[in-house]
Amino acid sequence: MLRVALFTLLSIFVFAGCNSNSGEATNAPASVPEFTFLNIADNTPVTRTSLAIQGNVVFVFFDTGCIHCRNEITAMGENFSQFKDATFYMVSQQDKAIITDFMNTYGSKMRDQPNVHVLLDSKYEFLSKFKPMQYPALYVYGPDRKLKAFMEGENSIDQVIAAVNK
Numbered sequence: 001m002l003r004v005a006l007f008t009l010l011s012i013f014v015f016a017g018c019n020s021n022s023g024e025a026t027n028a029p030a031s032v033p034e035f036t037f038l039n040i041a042d043n044t045p046v047t048r049t050s051l052a053i054q055g056n057v058v059f060v061f062f063d064t065g066c067i068h069c070r071n072e073i074t075a076m077g078e079n080f081s082q083f084k085d086a087t088f089y090m091v092s093q094q095d096k097a098i099i100t101d102f103m104n105t106y107g108s109k110m111r112d113q114p115n116v117h118v119l120l121d122s123k124y125e126f127l128s129k130f131k132p133m134q135y136p137a138l139y140v141y142g143p144d145r146k147l148k149a150f151m152e153g154e155n156s157i158d159q160v161i162a163a164v165n166k
Contacts, residue, residue, distance in 0.1 A: 037122075055085035056140050059141075066136065079161060089119055090119065100118075135152075
């Protein structure tokens with residue numbers, strides 16, 4: 001219970017709600033940090049070493065209650081064919097059932113793609129390791145695991161496509 005209360009309090013201070021301003025890469029890690037998330041499809045661990053080895057690696061950190069996350073993920077799904085050579089890792093800290101419902105509703109055009117993985121951050125690592133300040137937060141890393149693009153808050157689909165295809 002204390003862990004949930006601490007997480008909630010930390011989230012309030014860190015995010016101050018969903019914000020719709022695009023961020024700068026000042027806090028984003030220059031390379032993919034070590035982490036362990038769980039793939040909600042089969043509960044297998046996903047780590048830095050198990051990421052896709054070709055193309056860009058895209059992390060989308062979202063909150064299921066955030067309207068900006070809903071809008072951006074819906075738009076990403078509607079324009080999914082425009083993303084080139086990228087693997088998406090959709091990461092959330094909510095309960096598995098809530099994440100699944102969110103993806104069924106807002107990410108339905110993405111969730112079954114072979115290059116989309118929906119992950120649960122059950123250890124609350126994303127905040128400390130990737131350092132987002134707003135929802136959604138999108139990180140694009142190249143095959144060398146170096147940061148290519150970083151965006152926070154709701155962005156236009158054209159901006160998202162340009163960042164992912166960078």
